[in-house]
Amino acid sequence: MSLESLIAAFVTLFVIIDPVGIAPIFLALTGDRTPAGRRRVALRAVLIAAAVLILFALVGRWLLGAMGITLAAFRVAGGLLLFWISFEMVFERRQQRKSTTAERSVAEEAHDDVAAVPLAVPLLAGPGAITAVILLAAPAGSDAVRLALVVGVVLAVLAATLAVLLVAVPLDRIMGNTVRMVVTRLLGVVLAALAVQFVADGVLALAGTT
Known part of the structure; x- marks a missing residue:
């Protein structure tokens, strides 16, 4: 994988996970905890999110093959899903959906620790992130080096996410709703462009097989 591909992969996954948007939800879910408890x-x-995403990075291509889905078809479907996520980001609908999901998860089940549900799944390792990881890892096939690079990108994005969550309190005070809204919309536009590229690559691959 080229440096440009690695950067594109990092940006794609970072935008989908959207740690800046998750930070206020994280604060709401951990509001009754001490700073040390919040860090834990x-x-x-x-x-947990790393384990889930790395698992799909390693078995994603096999899973597609087992279901009879070609990589080209999955690129088109995955690109459309990512485009919908970008649409939600641009028009300020994703944050509300994530907040609703988190509230519903907490209300339906009593969680002593919200780290697994809803933070890890589905907020960090949700359908969009899983789809992106499969799209990024599937072309590697059995190439161990390329798979290792994709796993490295996943770990780098989650490390950045952890850094954002650890400074969520001062970050939330500095950014406020207006700045966060602007950043989310800009990232949504970037994700839309990446999603269109996935769809275009998938359509070209499908056309080449006919």
Whole structure:
């Protein structure tokens, strides 16, 4: 993988996970905890999300093959899903959906530790992130080096996410709703462009097989 591909992969996954947007939800879910307790929740959530995403990075291509889905078809479908996520980001709908999901998860089940649900799954390792990881890792096939690079990108994004969560309190005070809204919209536009590229690559691959 080229440096440009690695950067594109990092940006794609970082935008989808959206740690800046998750930070206020994280604060709301851990509002009754001490700073040390909040740090433990953040670390546990990131570790669980890492395990989930790395698992799909390693078995994603096999899973597609087992279901008879070609990589080209999955690129188109995955690109459309990511485009919908970018649409939500641009029009300020994703944050509300994530907040609703988190509230519903907490209300439906009593969680002593919210790190696994809803923080790790589905907020960090949700359908969008899992789809992106499969799209990024599937072309590697059995190439151990390329798979290792994709796993490295996943770990780098989650490390950045952990850093954001650890400074969520001062970050939330500095950014406020207006700045966060602007950043989310800009990242949504970037994700839309990346999603269109996934769809275009998938369509070209499908056309080449006919």
